[in-house]
Amino acid sequence: MRVIIDYAKCIGAGTCADICPEVFEMGDDGLAHVVNENPEPALHEKVKEAVAECPTGAIYIEELD
Secondary structure, eight states: OEEEEOTTTOOOOOHHHHHOTTTEEEOTTSSEEESOSSOOGGGHHHHHHHHHHOTTOOEEEEOOO
16 A cells, blocks of 8 residues: 555645544645555555545555555
8 A cells, every 4th residue: 555645635634644643644834744655554444544534535545566
């Protein structure tokens, strides 16, 4: 799994960082940033929840083979 944020869509709601702080954090620019681009499998469900709860759909998951 690779986690990507589309900064053109991110409004800095912070929902992702609240749900999964192991992968997301809020930056000084007021936007969310990925701090763990390839999270371990134990975090995949939390990342998927963050994707689902993002109000602007700015978070994407790329499945790695």
